[in-house]
Amino acid sequence: MSAPPLRPDLALIAAQVPAGARVLDVGCGDGTLMAALRDDKSTDVRGLEIDPANVAAAMERGLAVVQGDADRDLADYPDDSFDIAILSQTLQTSHRPDRIVDQLLRIAPRAFVSFPNFAHWRIRLALLWGGRMPVTRLLPVAWYETPNIHHVTVSDFRDLVRAKGIRVEAVWYLSGDQPTGDAAASWRAEHAIFLIARS
Amino acid sequence: MATRLQPVPHNQIELNRPLALDSGAVLARPTIAFEAYGPLNAARSNAILICHALTMDQYVASTHPLTGKPGWWSKVVRPGGVIDTDRYHVICANVIGSCLGSSGPASIDPATGSPYAMAFPVVTVGDMVRAQAMLLDHLGIERLHAVIGGSMGGMQALAWAAHYPGRVERALVIASAARHSAQNIAFHEVGRQAIMADPDWQGGDYYASGRVPVKGLSVARMAAHITYLSEAGLTEKFGRQLQDRDAKTFGFDADFQIESYLRHQGISFVDRFDANSYLYITRAMDYFDLADPHGGRLADAFRHSPVRFGLVSFDSDWLYPTAESRRIVQALHGAGAQASFVELSSPFGHDAFLLDSPEMWRLMAGFVEAGL
Numbered sequence: 001m002s003a004p005p006l007r008p009d010l011a012l013i014a015a016q017v018p019a020g021a022r023v024l025d026v027g028c029g030d031g032t033l034m035a036a037l038r039d040d041k042s043t044d045v046r047g048l049e050i051d052p053a054n055v056a057a058a059m060e061r062g063l064a065v066v067q068g069d070a071d072r073d074l075a076d077y078p079d080d081s082f083d084i085a086i087l088s089q090t091l092q093t094s095h096r097p098d099r100i101v102d103q104l105l106r107i108a109p110r111a112f113v114s115f116p117n118f119a120h121w122r123i124r125l126a127l128l129w130g131g132r133m134p135v136t137r138l139l140p141v142a143w144y145e146t147p148n149i150h151h152v153t154v155s156d157f158r159d160l161v162r163a164k165g166i167r168v169e170a171v172w173y174l175s176g177d178q179p180t181g182d183a184a185a186s187w188r189a190e191h192a193i194f195l196i197a198r199s
Numbered sequence: 200m201a202t203r204l205q206p207v208p209h210n211q212i213e214l215n216r217p218l219a220l221d222s223g224a225v226l227a228r229p230t231i232a233f234e235a236y237g238p239l240n241a242a243r244s245n246a247i248l249i250c251h252a253l254t255m256d257q258y259v260a261s262t263h264p265l266t267g268k269p270g271w272w273s274k275v276v277r278p279g280g281v282i283d284t285d286r287y288h289v290i291c292a293n294v295i296g297s298c299l300g301s302s303g304p305a306s307i308d309p310a311t312g313s314p315y316a317m318a319f320p321v322v323t324v325g326d327m328v329r330a331q332a333m334l335l336d337h338l339g340i341e342r343l344h345a346v347i348g349g350s351m352g353g354m355q356a357l358a359w360a361a362h363y364p365g366r367v368e369r370a371l372v373i374a375s376a377a378r379h380s381a382q383n384i385a386f387h388e389v390g391r392q393a394i395m396a397d398p399d400w401q402g403g404d405y406y407a408s409g410r411v412p413v414k415g416l417s418v419a420r421m422a423a424h425i426t427y428l429s430e431a432g433l434t435e436k437f438g439r440q441l442q443d444r445d446a447k448t449f450g451f452d453a454d455f456q457i458e459s460y461l462r463h464q465g466i467s468f469v470d471r472f473d474a475n476s477y478l479y480i481t482r483a484m485d486y487f488d489l490a491d492p493h494g495g496r497l498a499d500a501f502r503h504s505p506v507r508f509g510l511v512s513f514d515s516d517w518l519y520p521t522a523e524s525r526r527i528v529q530a531l532h533g534a535g536a537q538a539s540f541v542e543l544s545s546p547f548g549h550d551a552f553l554l555d556s557p558e559m560w561r562l563m564a565g566f567v568e569a570g571l
Contacts (some may be wrong), residue, residue, distance in 0.1 A: 016328050046537070055541040056562050059509060062569025064537040076529040 027090030031058030074103035119153035209300030224320035232300025237284030250348030250355035268512030298473035317403035349552035376523035378488035417465030429548030499534035
């Protein structure tokens with residue numbers, strides 16, 4: 001059974017996860033990344049997901065996924081129970097992204113955090129010229145029904161981790177699903193993936 | 200009026216080893232009644248044990264010998280079904296303490312030649328599971344592909360994983376808990392007191408008298424049945440509708456449909472269940488607390504467990520609420536065990552696990568098949 005290709009940010013994270021690691025995928029959806037990590041990297045991977053239909057889909061794939069809310073249920077995981085935590089496209093949907101980052105680095109010494117960059121030039125232009133909350137490829141839902149309640153930019157996230165004394169080990173930027181360089185990433189990156197670690 | 204349960208034949212074996220009970224008592228040669236479906240493969244690796252709930256029995260997928268009704272999970276356990284008996288060897292054993300063929304208070308005490316009645320030793324969920332393990336030994340099945348149960352069956356599945364982690368590949372625990380709560384114990388105590396307050400109970404020694412505690416057991420069943428439903432489900436099904444009449448009678452007949460329904464549930468239960476067994480099995484559930492031998496640390500019951508756990512709760516189940524399943528999940532996280540959990544939506548309360556639930560069925564099938 002050949003798996004469909006991973007979303008670009010997930011493929012990038014999957015490529016970085018060392019084989020055999022213990023991984024917690026927070027907001028794992030239907031377990032696509034988890035399945036890839038299990039099958040390609042022999043990782044011991046667990047998931048947390050809020051939507052029961054997604055949890056059911058992941059369970060049917062034989063994955064260990066718990067239905068829960070990252071804002072509340074990350075507290076249930078013991079300290080250092082994983083080598084790596086992954087939070088992809090979920091930070092901006094949480095009630096307290098700052099506390100989630102704390103929890104990730106309590107549960108695991110390192111974490112991948114990926115999010116759509118709200119300072120991408122298309123969004124800036126949409127706000128500047130349109131005067132309305134932007135609806136884009138990565139943020140496709142209108143303001144009143146979007147699950148994204150804490151929009152964040154690359155600079156905002158850098159400020160947050162700096163204030164918390166968290167180390168940034170690596171950052172990747174994507175634009176149009178292609179890697180893009182550091183130069184003017186704040187404008188040009190549609191999507192950012194941070195690898196953060198306890199200092 | 201019922202006198203005692205109709206004697207019917209069950210598929211049963213007498214074990215030739217004693218069963219040591221948690222209470223310290225011993226059953227010298229326990230009898231276990233069980234049903235089995237589907238072929239056991241040559242490697243003896245395709246066995247699935249299904250554990251039944253309080254008032255259920257081993258007739259999971261075959262016609263009940265007393266009621267003539269189809270098995271309680273006959274839509275789940277069948278050829279080509281969610282649990283496919285073309286490919287799995289499915290076993291369901293009557294728990295000890297029950298009254299459908301396994302040793303229980305209605306069994307004959309070899310010491311006296313009469314039914315044990317209240318001389319039957321108090322049993323626990325752990326004892327039920329130990330008896331099942333002895334049955335599997337007898338059948339030559341060392342390891343289970345899966346152990347699956349809802350409600351008290353889920354308690355047994357958890358106990359299997361905790362006590363025999365090397366014999367269980369995966370455990371599916373549906374609408375259950377790792378301990379009986381004060382509220383659960385309270386409802387059980389109401390039922391037991393109803394039975395024991397019935398003069399026909401006669402201290403439990405009713406078997407030869409021609410009278411059984413019909414009223415007591417009926418009331419116990421009525422009270423318990425309410426706990427298996429939900430307010431929304433009751434409202435949807437019955438509301439305030441009157442039973443076969445156009446107006447209230449200003450009396451205490453069953454004016455309301457819900458009253459009539461509960462009375463029917465109570466009285467029909469007496470024809471298929473022994474009152475003393477009801478006392479013993481509710482007691483076993485009340486004593487259940489997997490964390491108790493570990494100083495209250497549930498995680499220690501599952502430390503480094505190799506078992507793959509699946510937990511399912513229903514949002515309208517207030518008897519074994521989602522919080523109890525979450526507590527187990529937390530403990531399994533703490534123990535480093537592999538656990539999945541999902542809360543399904545249903546208006547039908549605790550009973551949901553016995554009803555048609557395509558969502559639950561898909562999950563069950565996925566969990567049983569996963570990794571094959």
